[in-house]
Amino acid sequence: MSNTSENPxxxxxxxxxxxxxxxxELFEVEEAVAMKFxxxxxxxxxxxxxxxxxxxxxTVIPLPNVHSAVLARLxxxxxxxxxxxxxxxxxxxxxTKKKERKQYGTPGDLVDLISAANYLDFKEGLxxxxxxxxxxxxxxxxxxxxxxxGIKGDFEPHEEEKYREEYAWAFEGVDEx
Amino acid sequence: MDSSVDSHxxxxxxxxxxxxxxxxxxxxLPDCVLMEILVxxxxxxxxxRCKWVSKRWFSLITTPHFARRFVTQHPHVxxxxxxxxxxxxxxxxxxxHITTNSETQNESELxxxxxxxxxxxDPNTSSLRASCNDLLLWCDRAEQMVQHCPPVTMVFYSIINxxxxxxxxxxxRLVPHPHSSSxxxxxxxxxxxxxxxxxxxxxxxxxxxxxxxxxxxxxxxxVHIFSSDTGEWSDSVVLCPPNLDGFKLxxxxxxAIPYKGFLFWSIDGARLLGFDPYDSTCCCVIExxxxxxxxxxxxxxxxxxGRLRTSQVSGYPYRNEHPCLRVWDLLDFDKDSNNNxxxxxxxxxxxxxxxFNQMVSEKSPWLAQYVTRIFPFVSVLAFHPSDADIMYxxxxxxxxxxNLQSRTLEVFCDIPQSGLGHHFIRHALTFVLPSxxxxxxxxxTGWHC
Numbered sequence: 321m322s323n324t325s326e327n328p329x330x331x332x333x334x335x336x337x338x339x340x341x342x343x344x345e346l347f348e349v350e351e352a353v354a355m356k357f358x359x360x361x362x363x364x365x366x367x368x369x370x371x372x373x374x375x376x377x378x379t380v381i382p383l384p385n386v387h388s389a390v391l392a393r394l395x396x397x398x399x400x401x402x403x404x405x406x407x408x409x410x411x412x413x414x415x416t417k418k419k420e421r422k423q424y425g426t427p428g429d430l431v432d433l434i435s436a437a438n439y440l441d442f443k444e445g446l447x448x449x450x451x452x453x454x455x456x457x458x459x460x461x462x463x464x465x466x467x468x469x470g471i472k473g474d475f476e477p478h479e480e481e482k483y484r485e486e487y488a489w490a491f492e493g494v495d496e497x
Numbered sequence: 498m499d500s501s502v503d504s505h506x507x508x509x510x511x512x513x514x515x516x517x518x519x520x521x522x523x524x525x526l527p528d529c530v531l532m533e534i535l536v537x538x539x540x541x542x543x544x545x546r547c548k549w550v551s552k553r554w555f556s557l558i559t560t561p562h563f564a565r566r567f568v569t570q571h572p573h574v575x576x577x578x579x580x581x582x583x584x585x586x587x588x589x590x591x592x593x594h595i596t597t598n599s600e601t602q603n604e605s606e607l608x609x610x611x612x613x614x615x616x617x618x619d620p621n622t623s624s625l626r627a628s629c630n631d632l633l634l635w636c637d638r639a640e641q642m643v644q645h646c647p648p649v650t651m652v653f654y655s656i657i658n659x660x661x662x663x664x665x666x667x668x669x670r671l672v673p674h675p676h677s678s679s680x681x682x683x684x685x686x687x688x689x690x691x692x693x694x695x696x697x698x699x700x701x702x703x704x705x706x707x708x709x710x711x712x713x714x715x716x717x718x719x720v721h722i723f724s725s726d727t728g729e730w731s732d733s734v735v736l737c738p739p740n741l742d743g744f745k746l747x748x749x750x751x752x753a754i755p756y757k758g759f760l761f762w763s764i765d766g767a768r769l770l771g772f773d774p775y776d777s778t779c780c781c782v783i784e785x786x787x788x789x790x791x792x793x794x795x796x797x798x799x800x801x802x803g804r805l806r807t808s809q810v811s812g813y814p815y816r817n818e819h820p821c822l823r824v825w826d827l828l829d830f831d832k833d834s835n836n837n838x839x840x841x842x843x844x845x846x847x848x849x850x851x852x853f854n855q856m857v858s859e860k861s862p863w864l865a866q867y868v869t870r871i872f873p874f875v876s877v878l879a880f881h882p883s884d885a886d887i888m889y890x891x892x893x894x895x896x897x898x899x900n901l902q903s904r905t906l907e908v909f910c911d912i913p914q915s916g917l918g919h920h921f922i923r924h925a926l927t928f929v930l931p932s933x934x935x936x937x938x939x940x941x942t943g944w945h946c
Contacts, residue, residue, distance in 0.1 A: 454537035
């Protein structure tokens with residue numbers, strides 16, 4: 321995994337912040353990128369206020385809820401942030417955006433990204449990955465969603481039956497992939 | 498690139514990432530995050546399907562808060578609608594026709610609705626009687642109680658939301674024995690659902706029955722009201738508006754139209770009777786449109802862009818002149834200023850007046866020819882709920898879309914196997930899907946019927 325030791329450009333002048341993930345990987349990231357994560361920003365500012373900033377770039381911000389694999393992908397997302405999350409004006413634009421969202425992996429990966437983005441209070445990322453996950457759920461049957469996300473259908477048998485009755489008419493247009 | 502992370506290799510997940518099982522499961526996401534994901538689903542039908550994933554999803558989705566978030570997230574959705582009407586086929590059986598227009602994604606939302614209603618509502622034993630947005634009032638059956646004196650009828654009504662497939666059976670209700678085959682009742686439903694109110698998990702509605710009478714109501718009339726808040730029927734005696742020389746409910750049972758908290762029925766003299774089911778002392782009368790041809794009733798009553806709308810095809814069938822289609826909208830109706838005198842407020846304003854011999858049809862020239870001949874048979878089916886230039890007519894076993902602005906007629910759909918009786922098609926019920934479907938009260942007994 322990438323970490324500080326692999327930094328290809330150590331002479332960069334911009335300020336860096338070091339983030340430490342749950343699996344003890346260290347990430348040295350540009351301040352501008354790190355500040356997109358409100359949780360990090362808050363931590364960083366609190367540190368400053370406490371006048372620990374004297375230690376400068378040596379500050380390591382621990383992120384005990386974020387795995388290195390997930391953080392790496394969040395950082396990569398930050399760098400090529402799509403221009404906007406605004407609702408697409410036309411069909412073509414919407415399709416392009418959908419493709420873009422598809423690049424971020426399986427629904428399982430997305431759940432990790434969402435969880436991390438939520439913990440880091442990274443609003444743009446959260447919106448983007450939420451939409452990517454919604455795209456996955458969009459045309460799927462209830463059974464598929466349950467199986468795929470490991471959710472247990474916990475309705476009583478008579479309730480479950482009701483749902484089957486209700487939806488006997490509605491299975492048109494559902495993907496079963 | 499001045500960072501520690503090579504973004505290219507990360508976009509295609511590395512082998513290590515691929516091998517690793519995901520760390521978090523959907524079950525671990527907090528409610529607020531899960532809700533934000535579900536709010537992004539594109540259509541209410543998709544969301545409603547998803548509520549069956551688990552109890553947690555169900556309870557997240559069926560709150561006013563969710564409805565509010567969904568509506569804010571999808572602000573420009575137009576409201577798909579269906580027209581629902583009955584007609585006799587060539588063997589004199591009643592048939593139910595439900596139009597759905599599936600040009601856009603939103604309109605294909607309503608496709609399963611027709612299958613559901615066809616399966617549920619046998620047109621020969623039951624009938625859909627009135628609508629309010631996406632709720633339909635369904636008369637499941639009526640049983641005559643001959644042992645009673647005077648004879649009475651037990652009627653069984655249900656409220657259906659065919660979109661959410663919720664169906665709520667109302668307690669059966671005794672009504673006087675009908676004088677005519679159309680059950681002798683004028684019915685209506687009005688409902689309100691405010692998802693801005695966190696305490697309102699389901700809609701509040703009222704069903705109103707007015708027993709039809711051959712004689713004039715001069716001082717008072719009886720109504721039966723079902724309230725969703727109490728779950729019971731109640732009876733009221735309503736005083737006729739003062740300065741009014743009595744009224745008769747019209748013979749053509751146009752279904753009641755809910756507008757600004759009132760239900761409106763057509764009464765004799767092409768007037769309307771408005772009744773507020775939430776305040777049963779409150780009723781009013783709206784005078785007939787000035788330009789209306791004398792001695793005729795209105796052909797259709799409906800809502801268009803939130804306004805009450807009515808129409809008349811004149812010149813037919815007794816006069817040897819080209820028929821003319823007139824459309825009026827009700828202006829200046831103010832519920833609160835209405836208490837003084839019963840006639841106050843509400844004026845019909847003529848919006849369109851066009852002669853059928855001026856109309857053209859690009860795709861079906863026979864239509865234009867048909868309507869210009871002597872005595873064409875044209876009846877008004879419904880108004881487009883959101884496009885003020887469009888209304889629907891029935892001509893020669895076809896539903897015809899009439900554009901009032903461009904003065905064109907085009908076939909909208911066929912009425913399959915319609916017998917000669919297509920002349921007797923009453924106007925249609927309009928089903929309109931709101932931004933968020935109206936939820937019905939969730940009770941063990943009435944949830945499914």
